[in-house]
Amino acid sequence: MNLPALHAALLGWFSVQRRDLPWRVTDEQGRRDPYRVWVSEVLLQQTQVVRGRVYFERFLTAFPTVQALASAPQEAVLKAWEGCGYYARARNLHRAAQQIVQSGLPSTYEGWRALPGVGPYTAAAVASLAFGEAQAVLDGNVRRVLSRLYAVEEPTPRWAQETADALLDSDHPGEWNEALMDLGATICTPANPRCAECPLSAQCAAFASGDPAQYPAPKKRAAVRQISAVALLIGTAQQAYLEPRTGALLGGLWGLPLEEVGPDEDEAAALLRLTARLGAATGRRLGTAQHSMTHRTLAVTVYAAEADLPLTPVVQRPLPRLDHKLLALDSADRVQPALF
Structure with a gap:
């Protein structure tokens, strides 16, 4: 050279x-x-x-x-x-x-x-x-x-x-x-x-x-793990009940209360655990958001819910991108089709 x-x-x-x-x-x-x-x-x-x-x-x-x-x-x-x-x-x-x-x-x-x-x-x-x-x-x-x-x-x-x-x-x-x-x-x-x-x-x-x-040869990619979860929106996309995220990846951030669906259970079981923990009553299903993270793909279904819990203005808390997607489901659900 x-x-x-x-x-x-x-x-x-x-x-x-x-x-x-x-x-x-x-x-x-x-x-x-x-x-x-x-x-x-x-x-x-x-x-x-x-x-x-x-x-x-x-x-x-x-x-x-x-x-x-x-x-x-x-x-x-x-x-x-x-x-x-x-x-x-x-x-x-x-x-x-x-x-x-x-x-x-x-x-x-x-x-x-x-x-x-x-x-x-x-x-x-x-x-x-x-x-x-x-x-x-x-x-x-x-x-x-x-x-x-x-x-x-x-x-x-x-x-x-x-x-x-x-x-x-x-x-x-x-x-x-x-x-x-x-x-x-x-x-x-x-x-x-x-x-x-x-x-x-x-x-x-x-x-x-x-x-x-x-050159160089492609690196071998680790297998992507598929994860399903449920989340509750108590309040609105602007003002909601939020919980602190934990762990090395999202520690210090906030988001909607969320429960992972176990490998041998259905969504209803995870939803029951989540509502029981929060003392919440569920309402309509708002939709499902997909989100990719390192070696993981999440599919999170959000339900509207009611509970006697404090609401926080969402703009005041740092949220991961996943939770912005989840909150956007509320706004989309509220959009009504035009009548002709």
Whole structure:
């Protein structure tokens, strides 16, 4: 691999084709805000850039500085993160911000790694983009580019990281890392890579093979578990009885009272347990919402119900996307067809 030619080709392409993204803003000295870089990298771990821009602007409007984030209640942080999913990211951002306010803003890879929820990728991204440290990032886009450069069908994590480290332009680590990520996101895409537009095609072994899309080989997906559940809407879509969600995935959020249907029972049994727990009387069936989560697909049937329980304005609580779908069933049920 001709590294000087590789660096010149990719950085030259990036200087013209780099995407205009809100977290890439620099000050008059050309420096990046570490806080904005950090938030964006955490957000984009599980969120596409198109949606990520909207969520990023909303989150930065609510918490423009690390001090603002650290001093906010966790529920407010989760509300600002609403819709992004993978809420442990928001909880860890909050905890890390509080640690930064106490101990100071890290300026090194190791300093960022010591913060809650900051893994090797995020630490390398912030250290290189905001502080110019020679740390190579490795995300899905970079892994795919490296796999194709060397025509490796099944790149191991160790091989991918060692290769990323070896190719890093240590004089321009931040630009190099972003250029690789942009290349993977816009040109070296999973399907139908645009090799004719790629600045690295001259050194790309996958391109030379004539079938670049076969690299890397598809990962084996875990089986998706199908789950059925019932939920109760006590109140309306605007003001309802809500319960706190628990667990690592949705902890800190709120939602409609819900009961999973067991593998050897019907929906009626789960509904009976739920109504008995809440002392509720069920009314009409509002409908069923489908929702996909990591390795799980949920089908939740919602029933209107009445009970002597406190109602909360829904806009005041952070809700997962699933519960927004469930509440929307009430609005749809209230829409009456036009009479002609």
